[in-house]
Amino acid sequence: MQPQRSTVRVRVHPLGDTALIAELGTRLDTALNTRAIALASALKKRRDVRQAVPAHGNVTVQFDPDQITYEALAAAIRRLATKRPPVEEPGRLHRIPVVYDGPDLESVATALGLPAGKVVELHSRPIYRVFLVGFVPGWAYLGPLPDELVLPRRAVPRTLVPAGSVAIAGQETGIYPLASPGGWHLLGRSTVKLFLPDSDPPSLFRVGDRVKFFAATS
Amino acid sequence: MTAALRVRQPGLLTTIQDLGRPQAVGAGVTPGGAMDRFAHAAANLLVGNDRGAATLECTLTGPRLVALRQCLVAVTGADFDPRVNGEAVPTWTGIDLREGDEIGFAGRRTGARAYIAVAGGVVGDRWLGSMSTNLLAARGGMNGRALATDDVVSAAIQEYPDVAGRSLAGDQRPPYHEHLLHAVVGPHANRLTPASRHDLFSAKFTLTHDSNRMGYRFEGASLEAPGDELLSFALIPGAVQLPAGGRPILLMADHQTAGGYPVVAVVISASMPVAAQLAPGDEVRFEEVSIAKALELRAVQRAALLSLMS
Structure with missing residues (x-):
């Protein structure tokens, strides 16, 4: 060939x-x-x-x-x-439990015309790819989201999003590693530590890694 | 490691900085490091250090420091009217302190950030390859925080280099007083409307109080760069971002490592020291230059620093 x-x-x-x-x-x-x-x-x-x-x-x-x-x-x-890229090894797979009780779950469901349960099911179904690590320490842009979940960012960003918030915007999803301002829709929360200041590299996720969310009760 | 200076008063924001940790950007950690790399390098060279050694970066006000032993120091960058035991001493010049001498500052005259180098090199916590202070992560520098009263600043080695009195003349320093930032057009400059492109490189912009080591926000002409939303990409210091509101943001040493706003210009390396010395309320202009011109200006600064190494 x-x-x-x-x-x-x-x-x-x-x-x-x-x-x-x-x-x-x-x-x-x-x-x-x-x-x-x-x-x-x-x-x-x-x-x-x-x-x-x-x-x-x-x-x-x-x-x-x-x-x-x-x-x-x-x-x-x-x-x-122009060189053919090498065949990529599958990135490390992270399984992340999420409590889907975010403050925007209902409004997202309404905006998308879906029951909240369906939003959770759709969000936790794919294995996402880490496309980029950056913005703040440990933040990873994950995607692509199922088409049914694509929404623009919130018109007015929140001045403070709690650390651990699991959020969506556009075709992507992510977890806020630290409390910070943010304009994404908050679906739930996770206790996973994404910024690991005493590790090198200090981020749990690396580009090319894979991330699977699953619904947890607490 | 040897104790050199005790902090009597820390000043508004005095942090340990070196050349930062650019390789940590891939994990979302800001590169950090001295905002004014020219003044930082010059301070080090004036006391016989490697140009990348750590120094104290003093913001808008200076600290008061007492020498715990004889040591050679230099103060560069902003002019906060430095004093030794109350007597005026020159900036950009090596100063020999005796045990018990106090170095302090009478008040800001020009600039925003002064650098204090100590012979042997200031020592800070090393994190991800750099001693620079990262306040967000509380790592590096002095226990990850700004200097506080009674902290002891140490030098890596005790040195009495034979360079006391060495200085860098005013015409050898960057044109800090001009408040002119040279910039190369950015990858998304073609999004600017013709009027906004004209304004970007001719209008005056005022630095707002909402400006810090992360970035500078400007007031002045409101710029428009319509277009589809961009997927986020990795950023660098000097990038001029244009958020939806139309007020440009100049990214500085502690910038967010990625973002999706259009980058309409990038301030050249030789102008970043000038940017670092801007204070809120200062008026600046951006002037478009070619890469060739940027490299010429860079070479001028390089030559000035080389003159301190002979």
């Missing part, structure tokens, strides 16, 4: 004089995310790259302009991105 040449195009844009963003695509898509992770891993091995963080479909790269120019690194990225 011939190895398939990729048709994915990469768009590279500078971020100031010491960083750039390499965009593989703008959709929430597991294959794109796999490519972003592979590209970031390849870039991290370079001595002229200080940091490469993969996100949903792009990689933010900080580089040393004394060692390489933006143009040369962008060209290297275009070459790397």
